[in-house]
Amino acid sequence: MEGMMMHRPLLVSNILEYGMNAHRKAGITSVRTEGDIHSYTYPEAGARIAQLAHGLRRRGVQIGDRVATLAWNGYRHFELYYAVGGIGAICHTINPRLSAEQLIYIVNHAEDKLLFLDTTFVPVIAAVAEHLPDDLTFVIMTDRAHMPDTPFDALCYEELLEGEEEAIAWPELDENTACGLCYTSGTTGHPKGALYSNRSSVLHALTLVVSQKRSFEEGKPILPVVPLFHVNAWGLPYVAPMIGASLVMPGPALDGPSLFKLMDQEKVYSAWGVPTVWMGLLGEIKAQGRIPEGFGDVVIGGSAAPRSMIEAFETRGVAVGHAWGMTEMSPIGTHGCLPAWMEELPFEERIDAKTKQGRRCYGVDLKIVDEDGKVLPQDGEAVGELYVRGNAVVAGYFRNPEASADSHDADGWFATGDVASVDPDGFLSIQDRAKDLIKSGGEWISSIDLENAATAHPAIAQCAAIGVPHPRWDERPVLVAVAAGEDRPTAEDLHELLSEHFAKWQMPDDIIWLDSLPMTATGKVSKLTLRKTLGDYQHPDLRVSA
Amino acid sequence: MEGMMMHRPLLVSNILEYGMNAHRKAGITSVRTEGDIHSYTYPEAGARIAQLAHGLRRRGVQIGDRVATLAWNGYRHFELYYAVGGIGAICHTINPRLSAEQLIYIVNHAEDKLLFLDTTFVPVIAAVAEHLPDDLTFVIMTDRAHMPDTPFDALCYEELLEGEEEAIAWPELDENTACGLCYTSGTTGHPKGALYSNRSSVLHALTLVVSQKRSFEEGKPILPVVPLFHVNAWGLPYVAPMIGASLVMPGPALDGPSLFKLMDQEKVYSAWGVPTVWMGLLGEIKAQGRIPEGFGDVVIGGSAAPRSMIEAFETRGVAVGHAWGMTEMSPIGTHGCLPAWMEELPFEERIDAKTKQGRRCYGVDLKIVDEDGKVLPQDGEAVGELYVRGNAVVAGYFRNPEASADSHDADGWFATGDVASVDPDGFLSIQDRAKDLIKSGGEWISSIDLENAATAHPAIAQCAAIGVPHPRWDERPVLVAVAAGEDRPTAEDLHELLSEHFAKWQMPDDIIWLDSLPMTATGKVSKLTLRKTLGDYQHPDLRVSA
Ligand SMILES: Nc1ncnc2c1ncn2[C@@H]1O[C@H](COP(=O)(O)OP(=O)(O)OP(=O)(O)O)[C@@H](O)[C@H]1O
Ligand SMILES: Nc1ncnc2c1ncn2[C@@H]1O[C@H](COP(=O)(O)OP(=O)(O)OP(=O)(O)O)[C@@H](O)[C@H]1O
Ligand SMILES: [Mg+2]
Ligand SMILES: [Mg+2]
Structure with a gap:
């Protein structure tokens, strides 16, 4: 009826x-x-x-x-x-x-x-x-x-x-x-x-407010550093008039000093963007020894937020929401607000939780499956390909029947291409894009995990872990890094830091130093370009000693 | 497309x-x-x-x-x-x-x-x-x-x-x-x-969270005193699991002491109900000289919240949201959160704003029209019949084609039966139910306004203004009141208090004291019953002096 x-x-x-x-x-x-x-x-x-x-x-x-x-x-x-x-x-x-x-x-x-x-x-x-x-x-x-x-x-x-x-x-x-x-x-x-569609955009906005609630307060300005030219600036143009928040639009200058000045001036409360942008802002925050006035909330997504970045904000009183999403999801899939009981946990445990990619928004269904499409438990252990469903998820691609045919499983779930686990508290952990996972000796290594751990080294400003073909192990991880200063630690130096969380075979064999990392159009490290750059790279164990 | x-x-x-x-x-x-x-x-x-x-x-x-x-x-x-x-x-x-x-x-x-x-x-x-x-x-x-x-x-x-x-x-x-x-x-x-419908219930919940945002915080318990047996306890059973708030269900005992004890015990943050319930709770709050622990937010609706009640909560640190709605609206139509700039206003002005019935929720359209159906401006002056539209508003009545045929205008708006104005800031002022408006000498008097002002008199615990037929003036207002103590002021005593806001012809001619007021099934003063009770009432100016 x-x-x-x-x-x-x-x-x-x-x-x-x-x-x-x-x-x-x-x-x-x-x-x-x-x-x-x-x-x-x-x-x-x-x-x-x-x-x-x-x-x-x-x-x-x-x-x-x-x-x-x-x-x-x-x-x-x-x-x-x-x-x-x-x-x-x-x-x-x-x-x-x-x-x-x-x-x-x-x-x-x-x-x-x-x-x-x-x-x-x-x-x-x-x-x-x-x-x-x-x-x-x-x-x-x-x-x-x-x-x-x-x-x-x-x-x-x-x-x-x-x-x-x-x-x-x-x-x-x-x-x-x-x-x-x-x-x-x-x-x-x-x-x-x-x-x-109109429906998907309105529902995306509603569910974003309901899920990432903390970021939205009537009268508290929001800064979308995320571009309106890519996935609707994460839905903010639709959320802001709905809840009565003002939008602060940064224009072309997205460097740390420009953002700091604008945020300070406009008393931005909540700022949204990808990790690279926040590296710049944090640099300026450190230089000035203070945060912009009114700044209380930052939403980080698009790539994994490094633990050191989350800590840097949280110790300065800026609450971090670590979110995950995709163009194909309008884009927000998970939000980074902790459940109330977790807010009571000690600092380190809260940061642990925030290094994960948040919990699903209302209206977004997540499942992880193994190679045979069997649904895996959300126990924090099982790792599989992530599929999603929801009113703000694509049913196919525009004028592209071939791509559309490949993009969903038989039950209509969208294949994200990400490999992930979900823990019992609902937190998503993106291990990697399927294509970026490093396969060594038949075992998988998460490049995101390696990068996150390596970024904690004071000498490393930014890095990417790449699987480089290896005749014996299939692939071996190599770290491509940008130095924070003069210091250039060796792979062995780094192993000490990593040994707490990684087995010996999971650690990168080598560090290659670059002046900067190549970026994609959506502000992420371009591993495709890096893989090309590393085309004729020789693993240390394969080099003919001079 | x-x-x-x-x-x-x-x-x-x-x-x-x-x-x-x-x-x-x-x-x-x-x-x-x-x-x-x-x-x-x-x-x-x-x-x-x-x-x-x-x-x-x-x-x-x-x-x-x-x-x-x-x-x-x-x-x-x-x-x-x-x-x-x-x-x-x-x-x-x-x-x-x-x-x-x-x-x-x-x-x-x-x-x-x-x-x-x-x-x-x-x-x-x-x-x-x-x-x-x-x-x-x-x-x-x-x-x-x-x-x-x-x-x-x-x-x-x-x-x-x-x-x-x-x-x-x-x-x-x-x-x-x-x-x-x-x-x-x-x-x-x-x-x-x-x-x-499922759609209307989900959208009602979403828009309630987006609009009455302050009341909803993950981990902060909500007390629906509003019954699940009438209009979905204002949508709370659908909102709470969505946002991760716990519900505290009071069972049968809704008197002040019982509610106080339960709220205190369960650290209720946000409590929802009709004014009569809060009269009881406020009595207990005054008796104990404190508010229940954790109590920070109260949503009042179903009948006009008297100014004195709003003040009593606000001076004790409990934020009042004055909302309006109807069974036919699932029920919430307006929410009581003030815009940010109003929160900065002096206390008296904030209370003024809160005596109005709040602002429309996202997804609810309001219009006021005159007798010819002409849309009136939302200027705070024009008063007309209130019509509404939205996904959570009825399109008709269940198995009742006659009532359904009468309930909407030609453009599909639902006729609320309420008479109201809307001010430029979007605040709705319910003047009266159309059938409760008092018509005196060709002019309308709002019974809600009279009641609100009269309740400010310390001798009056509760009251209702009724239009009683009068041979010369059509109707004249009479106040039916419950005394707070021993004191029984006369109509003239009351006029002094009212003279600030009302012209002489608008003031009640008489006060009739009752031990209690008859209530409807939805917890409102039953003016229908009162009108019947007053059947053979004689206005003072018509009484044959003894
Ligand atoms: N918080 C996050 N942590 C780790 N990865 C993330 C996070 N948020 C987004 N991603 C990655 O970004 C992807 C979505 O990015 P987006 O849709 O903007 O374009 P893209 O996938 O980078 O580009 P393309 O689809 O053209 O390759 C996700 O599939 C995921 O791999
Ligand atoms: N905040 C408020 N201030 C003034 N009146 C209110 C308020 N909230 C609700 N009302 C009144 O309550 C009415 C809706 O109440 P509800 O749908 O619960 O049943 P009812 O109208 O009292 O009963 P019935 O329709 O059977 O006569 C509104 O039309 C309005 O007249
Ligand atoms: Mg992609
Ligand atoms: Mg009614």
Whole structure:
């Protein structure tokens, strides 16, 4: 029997309207590409979003059309999210760190109708423009006064809004209507598109608030360092107007000093981003001997948060939430709030818990399976491939039946490609990406575990453990590291530190020092590149002694 | 274009599974009708709920069947919510304070298949049993040792569970499948049934957490004084396992001393209920000169919270959330958290804001309209009939096409029957129920405003303003009051207090003292009864002077 309740579609336009009406004093502060700081309230944002929506329609944008963005975190990018999604079109955020080849691929694959870009990215587009569709319209996200010279025709964002009405009756779309599109960075093959719906975006936001509760307080500003150009800035553009938190948009400068200054100025309470960003901020925090004013909460995800980083924040009174997710999950899968009883544990045990990748959010189901697809117990011991299910998880890839066919098991669970265990308290431990696991003598070694332990060495600023082919052992781990100072410990020096947690055969055979590690478009160490770099590497035990 | 995301049904069974898995140390503590205190965790609850679900199926309960309850707040009642809803049947909670006639009406109207009752209610059922359907099966919610003698055949709850499996694979129902049924108390005509769905119940819980955020903290116990037998105890049985808060179930004793003792013992953080309950608790708080340990948050709704009550809590460090809702809204429509900037206001201004009925929850739309259905501005001035819309609002009444036809406007908004204004900050002010408004000389007077102001008089413990027919003025307000002590001020004495906020013609002509006020089944002053009591009342100006 069906209930007799209203059926109101879950729409992103509804979040905006709620924010404008229920949280009219909260809003967005942005560092602009124009160089200054811009602030407005949600009602003011809403008025401009209405104008933008009218402007898009005037340019012929219809339900289902893709509208691309190539932009930093700023209020205009936020406006695009809502204006495009609100009228039933699809906001296709493009990661500017992708290679030219990938960029060309996805714009053509998505058949974008318009492409909005920050002035910063004019050269990026100029370099590839001839390979983009002829009927693609470019819009530069600035006003007339700041319009740059472009070798391609381009409209001006502010002119698109000019004269349009500041109110709009958003269409009552079906809640399954697509509103967003984001391609994986494509470290493996062509990028694959995740096509988010209004329903998935609203439910993702709701469940994020319910799960990562501590980070969200009406009136306490949130800083998404995570880009709006990749997986919805982890859902924050949808969460913030819903709960009445202001957003602080950092623009292009994501180095430690710039972030510190902005956070201090805007009294940011909760900041979200990948570990590399926090390395920079922590450097500045140490240099200044204090944390930015109001800073109380940091959410770290995208890659494993090193234990030393978690400690550095927690000892300074900043609560760490270590989360895990994927483009294919909208992206948040787990949250990093400890259960109440764990908050009472001694410091070391709390840090232990926080090095794990958090607990599943409401609405996200996790299972780990062995090679035969048999479900393994969540006992903290069993390690298997991680599968997920939920309203904010992809059912397939956009216009990619081959990739879609491979991505789910027979019961419809999505294969994450991560290898993990789940402990009895529900904490996920990502051991590795399946492709990054190191296989030595028939046994697996977790590169994440090695990296985490090695980062505790004061001489090591950053590192990656790579499995390098070995004729006898199949693969042997090698550590590629960036030095923190002058000191360059040997592999043997390191073994002392590692011996507490690792058996001898699990330890890296060698350390290779680099000035910096290659990064992927999503801000992670690119092990693919490192593996290529190490192409002709010889293990110490195989070297012909001179 | 449709998004390419999984479609997972929003099901109450999923909340339970999440609570069992993600919050395994939280659970439920109940004062039992057996006289003792019972505690268990959500995983333990889940095991028994699985048993109950198997037991229900064994008794022939199928998708869509109604299973009635007549019970206090306790863990077995909670188990029924999830076991019945989980298998696609409908948990029909019955308010034991209804009249025998109403009880007979709704059990027959709902065609309940089973009726679960606490031992307390054996006499209630005994008195009406012959008027209930012949094939109705009764189950007494206790164990064999505590089974009372009954003049009707009855099963024993614990025996229904015995031997059943402690695990269950919940069916993957359509999310619109009904899971709950609650009849309005029927102060106007026959009771009308609101038929909640899985979707509406899950979304109601999510939006409640997102809106009334302050009340919900993982690990901080919640006390629903609001009954599970009426509108889902305001959604708390669904919220608590979702966020990992424990529930403290008070059983039958809701007097001040009992509540105080229980709250103190269980370190209740957030307590939810109607004003009359808090009058009792505040009495005990004053007597003991302290608040119960851990108490920090109270949500008041169902009737207007008097200003003096709000002050009494706030001066003692208990944050008040003044909420508004209806059976037809699952029930929460507005929440009582102040926006951050208001929290900075001086005490008096904060209390002013809290005497209003809060701001709309995410997912709830409000509009006020004039007699012609024209939408009025939300400027704090305009007063009109309040209409609502949302996923947790009824689309009609269960098996009642006549009532359903009257209940919504042409655009599908539900008519609340309340008369209200909404101020620019989004605060709802319920002026009155349309039928309780007092019409004097062509102008309306809000009975709620009068009551609120009069309650500030130290001599008045409780009161109700009633419009009594008057040959010249149509109606004139009369105050019916319960004295706090020996003192009995006259209407003129009261006018001094009221003159600050009311014009002379708005003030009550008279005060009538009663020992207590008649209450409705939902714990509100029954103005219907009072109007009847005042049947032959003569206004002072019409009395023939002796
Ligand atoms: N907290 C974390 N700890 C360890 N790994 C994480 C964490 N959060 C995310 N990851 C890794 O990031 C992956 C998801 O990243 P994302 O979807 O942004 O793109 P990507 O997987 O890096 O790129 P591509 O799919 O193109 O290779 C996860 O599958 C997991 O391997
Ligand atoms: N905070 C509040 N302030 C004033 N009135 C309130 C408040 N909360 C609820 N109410 C009143 O209670 C009504 C909803 O109550 P409920 O659905 O529990 O049953 P009822 O309306 O009292 O009974 P019935 O519909 O059978 O007459 C609202 O329509 C409103 O009039
Ligand atoms: Mg990936
Ligand atoms: Mg009513």
